[in-house]
Amino acid sequence: MNKLREDLAIIQQWVKPNSQVLDLGCGEGTLLRYLQDSKNVRGYGLEIDDDKITACIRNGVNVIEQNLDNGLSNFRDNSIDTVIMTQALQAVQRPDLLLDEMLRIGKEAIVTFPNFGYWRTRFYLMLKGRMPMSETLPYNWYDTPNIHMCTFRDFEVLCRGKGIRILNKTVVDDQHKEHWRMQVWPAMLGEIAVYHITRR
Numbered sequence: 373m374n375k376l377r378e379d380l381a382i383i384q385q386w387v388k389p390n391s392q393v394l395d396l397g398c399g400e401g402t403l404l405r406y407l408q409d410s411k412n413v414r415g416y417g418l419e420i421d422d423d424k425i426t427a428c429i430r431n432g433v434n435v436i437e438q439n440l441d442n443g444l445s446n447f448r449d450n451s452i453d454t455v456i457m458t459q460a461l462q463a464v465q466r467p468d469l470l471l472d473e474m475l476r477i478g479k480e481a482i483v484t485f486p487n488f489g490y491w492r493t494r495f496y497l498m499l500k501g502r503m504p505m506s507e508t509l510p511y512n513w514y515d516t517p518n519i520h521m522c523t524f525r526d527f528e529v530l531c532r533g534k535g536i537r538i539l540n541k542t543v544v545d546d547q548h549k550e551h552w553r554m555q556v557w558p559a560m561l562g563e564i565a566v567y568h569i570t571r572r
Contacts, residue, residue, distance in 0.1 A: 391453035397460035401433030441465045447477040461485040488521040540568035
């Protein structure tokens with residue numbers, strides 16, 4: 373079994389064995405394959421990229437071709453134990469509505485996204501007066517798929533307004549690794565947020 377990327381290793385700790393999982397924007401199905409093998413998880417990935425769908429099939433992952441901006445109406449209420457979405461929240465048209473959908477169909481959800489409050493991002497804006505580019509945000513402002521950038525506080529305010537409870541949260545760097553200093557000042561030093569949420 374291949375070693376998981378560190379942020380995915382954090383996520384898998386929050387997924388219960390023998391549960392039902394839906395992975396939104398599942399990529400090549402790496403996380404789902406790991407969960408199937410290590411935790412006897414059953415589930416599906418949703419993906420829009422043809423090459424990644426082919427990779428999922430090769431990896432033995434059930435995958436459905438679906439655009440997240442079209443919603444999740446093909447899934448019943450409370451039909452999934454955990455809905456996962458890594459590094460895609462900022463790229464959908466209405467992240468607020470997609471969060472509602474995730475917690476309509478899932479008892480719990482796990483979400484990751486880049487932190488626009490990261491110190492290098494703030495410094496880049498202050499120094500250059502331009503939208504930042506980095507390994508985590510490798511696009512120009514005009515061709516980026518990231519249309520709704522937010523900070524940790526923005527996300528937590530949205531959760532409070534929607535009655536969403538945060539079960540766990542952590543932050544990682546651009547290499548998807550945890551460091552103690554990021555836990556001390558996550559809003560400034562954390563590059564990628566990892567949240568585990570549920571309805572109140």
